[in-house]
Amino acid sequence: xxTDLILFIDGEAIVLDKPAGLPVDAPRDASSSVEAALxxxxxxxxxxxSAVHRLDRDTSGCLLIxxxxxxxxxxxAAFEAGxxxxxxxAVLAGVPDGEGGRIALALSKRSxxxxxxxxxxxxxxxxxxxxxxxxxxxxxxxxxxxRPQTGRTHQLRVHAADGLGHAIVGDPVYGQGGEPMxxxxxxxxxxxxxxxAIDVTAPLPKxxxxxxxxxxxxxxxxPALPDLLRNPDAQTVAPEIVDxxxxxx
Numbered sequence: 001x002x003t004d005l006i007l008f009i010d011g012e013a014i015v016l017d018k019p020a021g022l023p024v025d026a027p028r029d030a031s032s033s034v035e036a037a038l039x040x041x042x043x044x045x046x047x048x049x050s051a052v053h054r055l056d057r058d059t060s061g062c063l064l065i066x067x068x069x070x071x072x073x074x075x076x077a078a079f080e081a082g083x084x085x086x087x088x089x090a091v092l093a094g095v096p097d098g099e100g101g102r103i104a105l106a107l108s109k110r111s112x113x114x115x116x117x118x119x120x121x122x123x124x125x126x127x128x129x130x131x132x133x134x135x136x137x138x139x140x141x142x143x144x145x146x147r148p149q150t151g152r153t154h155q156l157r158v159h160a161a162d163g164l165g166h167a168i169v170g171d172p173v174y175g176q177g178g179e180p181m182x183x184x185x186x187x188x189x190x191x192x193x194x195x196x197a198i199d200v201t202a203p204l205p206k207x208x209x210x211x212x213x214x215x216x217x218x219x220x221x222x223p224a225l226p227d228l229l230r231n232p233d234a235q236t237v238a239p240e241i242v243d244x245x246x247x248x249x
Contacts, residue, residue: 002037008200012071013064014041014049015200020060020207022179024051034063041065045124052230053151058170061088061185061202067109078190079151085189088146088156089135089204091182091211093175094166101134103163107152118173119154121162128152136214141169143182143211145186156183180207186215 008015018024018034026033034051045067053074054065066072078084108125111117129149134142144164146156157174161167167175169182189199189205204212 001040002034003040006041007062007202008071008198009043012067012192012197013075013190014065014067015198016065017202018055018060018063018185020058020205023057024063024067030121036120038065041067042073048101048157053079053183056154056157056181056183058172058181059183059185060205060207062086062188062200064188064190064198065186075190082149083191085187086148086151086185087187088148089184089186089208089215090146090156090160091145091169091208092144092160092164092166093169094130095137095140096134096144096164096166098134100131101109103130103132103159104128105159107155107158109153119152119158121158126150126152127158128155130156130163131157132164134212138214140168175245180205184208 002016004016006014006017007017016034022032022034024034024037030036038048038050047068049065049067050068050069050072052072055061055063064075066075083200105121105128106123106125107119107128108122110120110122127150131147131149133145133167134146136143144160146159148155154174157168157171161171161174169175170177170179171183173183184205185202186204187199187201189197191197208215
């Protein structure tokens with residue numbers, strides 16, 4: 001169950017460790033998705049929560065979900081203002097030149113009947129900026145930390161392939177498929193003054209096992225989740241879990 005993959009929950013937000021292979025939005029064929037499962041994330045609230053941003057189907061890691069519309073509006077504004085810090089890990093199909101730097105490649109969408117749609121580097125497109133650094137190399141493949149400063153569609157995938165010259169391993173659009181795509185949303189930090197910031201790290205999936213030592217020491221364990229999450233049928237609800245919308249009617 002996806003509820004077993006919750007990394008953080010309070011009265012405003014849930015952070016889910018989204019598994020690779022699961023889309024956020026419901027596909028046309030009505031197959032499994034995060035959106036289709038959000039009803040199970042209510043935990044006593046009147047409203048069904050909603051995803052604030054998107055991760056590609058084959059990207060794993062931190063996905064922010066708002067538990068009510070007011071929180072969704074604030075979180076979306078924080079993303080739009082560039083206040084949300086995001087850290088990704090990716091394994092590239094080669095080793096880029098240099099140890100790190102900044103990629104600034106504007107992106108636009110291109111669609112053809114033969115190939116479908118994809119994002120391409122285009123000076124007339126929307127600005128897209130990514131900071132990067134190499135964490136290490138295993139068997140000719142580099143583990144890279146990406147810190148996107150903008151949030152364009154497929155930004156990291158295009159910046160890896162066109163900006164660094166090496167596509168992300170397993171990328172079926174901008175590189176070569178045939179194996180899992182190794183892109184993981186490692187950490188998400190969202191300020192919520194005067195409340196404490198949401199700051200969550202998602203554990204590395206098994207597909208990153210060969211590069212785990214390069215990623216640094218394991219993160220400290222996540223704080224204990226509220227009793228309501230462990231026992232959704234509980235009759236008592238902690239004050240911080242009360243749905244503001246249910247109070248206001």
